[in-house]
Structure formats: structure tokens, C-alpha cells
Amino acid sequence: MRHLGIKRLPSSFHIQRTINNIRKFNNSSASKIIDEKFKLIFNKEINDALIKQKPIIALESTIICHGMPYPQNLDTALEVERIVRQNGSAPATIAILNGRIHVGLESKDLEKLAKMGKSVKKCSRRDLALAVSQGLTGATTVAGTMAIAHMAGIKVFVTGGIGGVHRDAETTMDISADLTELGRTPVAVICAGVKSILDIEKTLEYLETQGVLVSTFVENRNGNGDDDFEFPAFFTRKSGFKSPSSLKTIKECASLIYYNSLLNLQSGLVIAVPIPEKNAADAELIQVAIENALMAARNIGVSGKEVTPFLLKRVNEQTQGASLKANIALVKNNAIIGSQIAKCLAEDFNCSHENRENYIDTHHPINDMKQEQPTQQNKLVVIGGIAVDIVSTLDPKFKDYHRTSSPGKIRFSLGGVGRNIAEAASRIGVSPLFISSIGRDIPGTWLLNKMKEIGMATEGLQILDEKPTGVYNAVHDPYGDLLYAVADMDFDNISGDLISEAIKKNKPNLVCFDGNVSTTCITSIIETCQALQIPVFFEPTSVPKSKKIVMHFRSLLPTNIIRYTSPNKLELAALHNEAEALGLFDYEAYSQDLTDVEKVIGKSNEKLSLLNEEIFFQSARLLPYIPNIIVTLGNQGALLVQSLADPPLIRDESKFRGNNFEIIVPKRVREDGRGGGAIRFRYFEPTVVENEEVVNVTGAGDSFAGALAAGLSYYGDKPIDDLIDGAQKAAALTLQSHETVSEKITPKLLAL
Template identity: 55%
Template sequence: MNAQEIMKFFSILHFEKSSWRYYNTSKRKHKDFEISPEVAEALKTRKPIVALESTIISHGMPYPQNFETALAVENIIREHGSIPATIAILNGKINVGLTPGNLERLAKMGPQAIKTSRRDLAFVLSQGMTGATTVASTMLIAHMAGIKVFVTGGIGGVHRDGENTMDVSADLTELGRTPVAVVCAGVKSILDIEKTLEYLETQGVAVVTFGETKDFPGFFTSKSGFKSPSNLSSTLDCAKLIRNNKHDLNSGILIAVPVPENEAAESQRIQSAIEESLKGAIDKGIRGKEVTPYLLKKVNEMTQGGSLKSNISLIKNNAKIGSQIAERLSYLENKSTEKSQKPVSFLKPDPNGVKSKERIESSPVLIVGGAVVDITSTLRPPEYPLKHSYDTKDFLETSFPGDVNKSIGGVGRNIAETVFRLGLNPLFASVIGNDEFGKWFIAQLEMIGMDSSNLRIVKNQPTAVYNAINKPDGSLLCAVADMKIFDHMSFDEHELVKNITPKLVCFDGNISEDCIRSVLNFCSSKKIPAFFEPTSVPKSVKIFKDKKLFSNLLTTQTLRYISPNRLELESMFNIAKINGFFDSIDWFNKLDEFNIGLKYRQDLERLCRKHEKLQELNDLGIFSIATQLLPYIPIIIIKLDKDGVLLVQNLEDIGGLSNEEHTTSKADRVEIIVRRKGKGGIRYKYFKPFPLMSEHIVNVTGAGDSFIGTLISGLALYDETKIDKIVDKAQQIACMTLQSHNAVSENINADLLKF
């Protein structure tokens, strides 16, 4: 290797932060670096990335298991929210992010690829070779690229009898000088784990075990017999640790993830095989670098392939945990640079309707509703040579290729996230199961930064799941909704009832009728206005099944707001009529005060002529239906989907409004007001839809919930005199969610609700 080649190598490996940042943003491709488009885009947009080594592919297992495992691990990382970046040296170039073709090429090469640690990088690069990176070299390159989380199977360490042979893995010294978090199953069990932990302490490496146990894992076993310096029980805590491992420390972090419990029995058998193989190596005089290949081969033979199976299982588990940690770290780092993402306390409106900075911890918005895991499967179109269209029956009674996504949802939860992103600090009360979905739900909620302390765990019940199958165009083919856990949701026993007096309470139709009754009784006793989101046609009728409860609402007006669509409104009216809600003399007297006569009908006809959709609604009796519900519910906000919003409002005081029809200069709203016989009246106001091109819509899930979350936030921050502006903002924010793949758009922020 001549002097020019040495200088070339050092120019490649110079990894000062400023130097890499210049390289990464200059849009010039260094001829010795190949960064995949997917990874480059993730770096540019600050998405979470997980680095992966390549020695595990070439030297860790045979083909085709190595290739299949490599693809599976990358898919797991993507499924849990991060971008995989497998690192290798291909023909003398550092590659960050490999194509499937290059992964298979490396897998087929096997040990023919040079096992490349830090010391080998210069040689492999300068000679144009293909090398598989170890933990040490992968850490180094990941740090150069700005990747902070790295997943592997297990790290190297101090070899047994290392005090005499001085055989210590370069992985340990790299951990001591490169600030990358390594997520693994611990130290490979053929090594001296106790001495390895001591060496890591000497190097100043932060070592934590993931989970509740304080035992350091033993790679194939969940416990090594040695205590971990510390443990963290959530991926969010791990992300906080990485974020606080300031770059000035220049040392790495080791996050040891115990092997899954379902592998424990097999792991014990593997550990016994390791001990027996070690004795065999000593008897045969096998030493140095020959020990590891001998032991791996012998153990795999003795366990009849069991060690390979367990190895693959723990790598996949590490990938899942590592991806979740990277996702949470990305959120924390992006959140710190975006004021709009910072959670703030509830803001109190002053008399002029302007938000003050005073914190009102005792008056939050309370949301009681569904916490659901959404699993969405979208089918891919059939590929028939002579067929250019498809029919629903093409997908029936067979499996079909498609894309599957998992996310947290539920009407109540989506509303709560919208309120949170708009700058308020909502309390969200719901129930989840004591299962993996429930644990994942909490982790995802905490990743956003929301409080999960008011989620109650119901034993022996599964977390609610909405499993939808969509056609290739995104429309629903069918869905299965497992929501039975909400039948076990109680509000009377919730600590929130004793400790808070919210300013506004919202509940959705997912909760049980008993729970709805408890919520309304709570609101009535504390004189708190309630907001009901019907959720669906079958669930919308729950509030009209208790006649005694609703007879009280005629006087208390506790249920102040509802937000049905047209079909939900019709169903609510029909069940109320069947159950005799309109037979009460008290209801009739309240309705009679509205002064509905010839003038009302004439004004209504004039309003409906302004818009074809309104004429259709009038012909369907929607105006009449809403009016008859007003004695019970003073404000009805009817969602008309792509056709806008209709507000029907029982006014206590008309104020300066005249009896004339009003039209804004932009002609986006029309309204009529019918005066009561005494004071006040009824107001009907139509809001045209917020403009949005259909081709910009990518997801219809959650848009309505974003609409409701904005209404609740606006009503809590201001008052009902601002309701027109609040509805306008709600439509705008709902459209933002329509253009997002998430249930609630990440672009929603507190500035959007400033008037």
C-alpha cells in the first residue's frame, strides 16, 4: 500500500461531524461511498435509521438462510417504523444500504467476503475487495453516516483465558470511542461475559439490559448469571439514554435485549452444547482465531440446527426493538427542534378571546373513548396479461399479495392526538388488554409524547383491534372490528372522576352504554359541557336508549354538542322517536319556543337554493330532524363529508345578529336565523368544504377525528362566539390528515388554531 493509497483511505475515513455534514448536504457523490437512495432520503428528512452489519450474513449462517434472514430483518425494521441500512464493502466501496441483489451476492459469497474490522478497512478499500463489516467497522461507518442505532446478534468480547492470551475483540474498544448505540442479545456465549463487562466498564461504555430483569443476557439465554449495570424497561427510555449520551463523551452504548421467552428452553440446550464444545476445543488444543468457527460449527451439529434457529430468532427480536428505539429517538430529536411539536399545558382564554400563557393544570380537556390498534391490509391489483380491471370477486377465497400496516387508532385516541398537537394537554381515558398489542399501544402513545397513565388494563381481554382489508384503490373491501373490551370499561371507578374538573368532556360511541351514562352523570354533577362523537350508525344510537337520563338533559343541557354525519343523525332521530323522546310535554314546550312557522319554512327554502346539496338535505328532512333534537342537544354539527358542514345551533341570545340571511364575501357560508317567541333563536349555518383535489387524498382514516379534535380544542380555548372560525379551522385540519398516511397528520400544530 503506497503513500497515495494511505492518504486516500484517511480521506475516506475522516469522520468529523462537520466534515460528514458537508459531504452529506453538498449533493456530491464521493466515489468511494455508495449510499442507497432510501437511506440518503432518510438522512435528509431526519427519518429513523438502523444500521446492520454484514458479517452476520457472510460468516454467521449458510446460504440461503443468511439471505432470507437478512431480508426478514430489514422488513422487520421497516414494519416498526425505521429504515434499514446494511453496511458492507463492495468492490472497494463503502456501501450504506444494500439492494436485495447485493444482499444475495454477499450471502452467496459467504466466507469468501473478507471479514472486515476497523484494522482491515484500509486494506480492503485500497485493494478494491469485497468485505463484510464486523460490529467494530459497522459502528465506525454508521457514525460517519450519522446513524445512531445499530442492530446485531451479539458482540465480541474477552475470550475465555483472555487474561493469558490477550484475545480481546475490537468491538469493545470501538464501543469505547464511537458514539453509536448497539442493540444486541448480549455477548456471544462462547466468550467470558464477566471479564467482558469489566472491560466495557474500563472503556466507559454505558451498558443496559432491556426489560424488567436486572440480569445481563447470555446471548442464547435470557440470563448470564451476571448483573447488568442498569436496566431500562421501555424503548422510549432507551431513546432518551441515547439522546443524552452527548457526543462529547465519544463512547458508545450497549443495549442488551434478552432472548424471547419462547426460545428459553431451546437456549438452555444450546448453552449446554457450548460448554461441552469448549471442553472439546481445549482437549484438541484449538486456540486463537480457530476457536470461534470450531465452536459455532460444533454447537450447531450438537443441537441439530437448533442454535441456528435460535440465532435467527434473537436477531429478528433485536431488529424489532432496535427499530422502535430508533423511531422514538428520531421523534425526540425532531421534537426538540420543532416548537410546534412541544407539548404545552392547557391554555386559558382571556376575556378578549386571546390565549394567555397561564397554565391551568386543573382544567384540561378530558376525552373518554376508543383505544384501538388499526391493522390495514391493502391489496395489490391482479396482474392478468389480458385484464385491465378487477372485480371484488378476484380477491375472494384466496390469499393475495398486498401491503400490511399497523398503527394506533381509535376515535377517542385520534381526537386526543389532534388536541395534543394543537397545543393543549388532554387527558385520554380508555382501556387496553394485558397483551402485546396493549404494550405496543402504550409505547406508541409515549413516542408521540402523550400521557398514557389513564389507560386502564383489563385482564383476560384483548386490546381492541380494527382489521381492515382495502381494495387497491384504498376503498374498504371488508373489516373485522374486535371491540368487546369496551364493554368492560368503567368510568365511575376511574381516578379521574375524583381528581379533576375538566372544562370540556368528549366521549365517543365505542364506549358502553353504562360508561356513557357514567360520563354524562359526571358532567351533569359538575356542570361540565359534554361532546358526543357518534363514531358509526350502530354506535350513535347508544345515547338515546336511556329515556330517564335524557329527560334530565332537557333542563341540564349537559350534552351540549354532537357531531353526526347524515346517516348517524337519521339513526339517532329514529331511535329517539321509537323510544318516546318526542312524546314529552317538556320537549314540546321547548320546541314550541323556537317559533317554527311559515317564515321559518320560507327562510329555509331560500337557504337551500344556495346549494344543491342543501336542497337534497332538506328534501331528506335533515333540517327538520336536527331541529327536533335541539331541545335535548343545543349544538349539532353535521358532517357532510366532501360537501362541507351544517351547523344547527340553539342560540341563547342572538345579540347583534339580525333576522336576515347572511352571506360572506367569499360566499363560502350561508345562514338563516329564526327568532324565538322570547329571547334567542335557532341558527342554521352551512359551510362549504375546504378545497382539496381528490388526487391529493391518500388516507380517509382519521380525518373526521381530526375535525372533532379541532372543534374541541377551539371550544376549550375560546368560546362559542368563535364557533364559525373554529369550524373553518376544523375543516382545514381535517384536510391535512386526508393528505397524511397517519391517522392524525404530524403537521398539525398549535399555530393553526390562532385567530
């Protein structure tokens, strides 16, 4: 972990301990996450899908307990879950087991519900609190399932058919709660329409009143004829009534869901999928059976919530099982279509189901800054370390800290060089794809949730079962300066193939990686970016880790694909010395240019006394491999060293304005015609921290790199001087923050 020192005015020191956020995970396990507020329990498959941002499909449980007899209900439930997985989504069957709401069931739970059948309480929205408070087992209806799916942030729900307005509702007032739930809960329901035992015309009218868009999915149809708008009637493909609209592709369905959320309409959607023709029951046979069943229900006094299961059972008996077969077939077909829609929603519209507010720009803490500067999604890819930072700061009242327990303050915060860079870039307004790995453990869960809270994308994180999450444990003196630290981190498991695939898919303007990644990953980054001509920013991270890049130097010469690096003085020396040991400076072509640098630096030495001359020579020798080197000098500021192909008009060899200076040394044209251009040195005074405490140096250097990378990915390198000024301000803000990246960093820092 690196930090950037900034010149500061004397101030008192103060830091507060905040560890409560991590304590709430003490009772969680690797297989489930429990949200006590809503009593939601996710099984391992759904928990993994949430972490990895895999698409999820909500499934109801009433169809298991009240919709079909055993064992067809169990066979259908298991087969529907298999179909959902086969089509790229995770099945989240929802039910209440002994008073606990489960999102995702194990096979044994499905079997238990299937065998219990109608003895299980049917739970609509109104019944949820009762079932939870009394410890009941309940099967959720369409309305109950929608409400819980929305709590869990799941956007797509697959069922057989929705409830509706019952026949004779004008006298009985019997209207399904499914319809009012659709009017207030933004979940898309993929179904086969409304059961033909209901009043379909009045149901469509009621949905219109509730502000619910109804569309019929007519895949592979051509034209916009009347058939395209025909609303299906569950067992049959046509009802005789039109839908307000039709959708012809999976992507159109996903787009509809996306924009319904983006507009924050807070109402659901009905995407009606007609039953496949080969499985459609005979319409006339079904209609006769329905009329007979309705008459029987009236004669024996069946009413209320018992009507629907009675009618379905009687219709199945009169059709000799044809209606049950059709029911099973349409549910499976809906599962196929729904899973494909959820997958498209996640992949093509970059929608994260785990936090529904992330769909809506006005609720996104990072995107709140869009009015100041446009956000570029994934135009920057950051690869590197992520960790929990534990920072201990010694109490200034005590002097002897050696080999004893010492008073002080302890703080937990988000950390890791790559993660810090990604957060700083996010706060600048360039939303990066961050690639790293965490363990399936308490620190990993905490990091994941905290990143989501501040609006950072997490789809690039790999969740590893066999490796722990990284931890960085630092001890600071009473004034916030680092004394020593222990870094327990291993990022060798980040997949080079994953990195290469992500770069190819996103085609960013810039790729930034830190020294935590393995040499295998570095090779993947360089090779992929060379093939696509994407410039790369290398953040050295530490003295030992900075050397990893040197073995790749020879491959960099033809393209200079690593365009930028930001070492501190020690890391610069390590890069230089490692390259020298490998014989990378054994060439004559550059020696004359270095002689000219020495003359200019020697001539100006009195004015450059604040800097070590070695910084100039070491940087200049590395320029053939990395043409833009930004040396961070702690509380002395920063030095930009560049290799210019087309130098500006040079009137003087050097320009001094106070302590700031710019030196341009022309490169000589050699006998072979190569060379030319210039070497440019530009010094930046430090940003002065005034009237604010410096409370934490950890993360300041990462904030500098993140702001600079964000600016380079957005603007390119032409305004790099201004970007460095802004990056220094970002570092100064972080020095004044208890967090590893200051929450005060905004796009205004780089608004040129």
C-alpha cells in the same frame, strides 16, 4: 370507525405498506419485554408498572451479594421490596443473570444471588459490557445500577450508602466510580450518606466538582440551623460536615428531581437521609472499630475493591453486629422515603418514568409546537376507543375482487376513534388525558409504544389481562374510499369509576367521548360533568353507536351538559329517529319554532339544493337536548346548527355568500314567558384538497372532531365558526396522510 369525505381534485393513487414496526414484538410475551439493544429484561411487575405509569424504584444487587451475609441479605432484600410496594412504588432490583440485564427480579432470583454471595461478580459501569458479552452473573454497584436505571428511564434509586473518596486517596487515587457516575447520569440516589470508613470531606468536594447537588432530607425539622445541613455518615446521623442544602418535605425532594430533569442537566442528585435516631449506632464505638479495621487492612495488605467489604465485615465483628443492624435499618428507611418521593414525582409532577425525554420540553414532539400556541395539560379529557387499524387498499390494475385473493397494499397504523381524537388534539397543542383500555398482548404493546413515540400521554390506559386489544380491519377501493370494514372491539370494560375519578381530579374545560364506550360509562360521564358543570362533546362514531346517547336525553334538558356533537348525515338521522321513537319530541313548546324553520328553509330552498331539508329539521328538533350540532357532510362540507340564548342583531332572515350561508330563525316567546333566542344554521364549504393525493379516508372525521374539541377546550365556543374552519383543514391534511391522524396538524390551524 368514521371518516369525513373532503372535496378533492383528481389525482393518482399511491400507498405504501409498513408493517415492520409490529414485527419486532413477535417474540415478546405477556410477562416480559426484551429490548435487544441493551439486553434489558423487565419482569412482569416492572413491565406492568411501566405500562400503567406506576412509580418505580431502582435497587442495587451488590448489597445482596457483597454487603451482607446470608440469610440477612435475602431477608433484607425481600423486606425492602415489600416496603417499596407498601409505599406505592414497584421495586426494580437490578442484576445481570447469565449475561442478561434484569430490571426487576423474581424471589427465586433474589435467593440465588443471596446464596452465591461474593462469588457473584461485582459490576460497576466498566464491567457491564464484559458481564453481558461473557454471559456472567453480576451484582450491580451504585454506578452500575444508575447506568442501567437510566437506560430503563427510572428516575429514583434507593441504596444504603454511596461510595466515595477513600482515605489516603491523594497517594492511592482510590475514588469510587459512584461519584463520576453521579456526575453524568441523571438519576436521584436516596441514601444514608457516605460510609464513615471513607474520607467524607473529600467526597463532598469531589461531588461538587462533578456538578452533583447534595441535599440532606430533614423531614419535620423547623428552621435552617446547622443541624438541618448536617451530612449523615451512614451508621450515624452526623458526620461533622455540612450538605450544600437541605430538603424538608417529600414534595421538595420530588420537585428537585423534576427540575433537575427539566433543565436537562445530565447529572445525578444525592438526597441523604439520616438513619432514624432509634437505629443509629454509637458514633464513638463505630469510629474505634473503623480505625482498628483500617489498621488491620494495611497490615495484611488488603487494597482496591476488597477494602470496603473487608472493613464492613471487621466493623460488624468488632461492634458485635450493631453496625449490621444499623445497615439494615437505614436501607429500609431509605426505601420508605424513596418510594414516597417517586410516588409524589409521578402524581404531583406528572412525570413518566418510562421515557425520560418526556420530562424535557425540547425533546417532546408535541410540545415542540409550544412557541406557536400554549399547551394546556389535561384541560381536555377524551374517553373512547383505541385499536390497531389494518387498512387494505385494492390495486387499481385489477377489476374482479369478488371471493378471491386480491393484490393490493396493507398498512398497520394507530386507530380507534377516541385515540385519533386525542392525537389530533395533541397535535393542535392541547395535551389531553385519554382514557381507554387495551389488552396485555402484542397489538396492545405496539399501540402503547407507538403512542409514546409520538408524545401522547398513556397514563389513562387500562391494561386488561382477560380482554384482547381492539382491531379495526378495513378494505378500501383503489382510490381510498371505504368498501367495508370489520371492527373487533369491546370497550365495555372501561371503568366508570376510573372515568369519574379522572374528571374530578383534572377538572378539564371539556370532556369528549365517543360512541364506543358503554352506557354505564356514559352515565358516569354525564353525572360527573353535571355535578362539576363541565361541558361535554359527544362523537357518535357509527349509526348503531350513536343511539346510545338518546336514552340519556331527558336528563340533559335541565343543564344541556352535552354541549356539542358531530354526527354525519346517517348518524344524525339515527339520533333523530331513536329520539322520536321514544316520544322525546312530544311537546308543543317547540313546534312553532320548527314551523318557522320550515318557512325559512322553504323560502330559501333553491339556494339550499345541495343539502337535504331533513338535515335542518332533524337538527332543530334535537337542539333542546344538545344545543350545538355540527353535521359533517363529507365532500359537501359541514353544517353548524345552534340554539342561541342571546341571538345577534338580525337584519335579514338569511345571508348568502356564494355557497356559504347563515340562517337565523328567531324563537318565539311563549305564553309562559319561556322561549326566545334563536336557531342558527351556518354552512361551511368543504376544504379543497389541491395538488396532493388523497391516500386514506380513515381518521379524517376523527381529526375534525379532535381539532374541534381541542379548540373548544382552549377557547370555549365563542369562536366556533373559526374552529370549524380549522377542523376541516385538519381533516383535509389527514386525507393526504397514510396515518390515521396527519403529522402535519399543528396549532397554526386554530391560531385565531
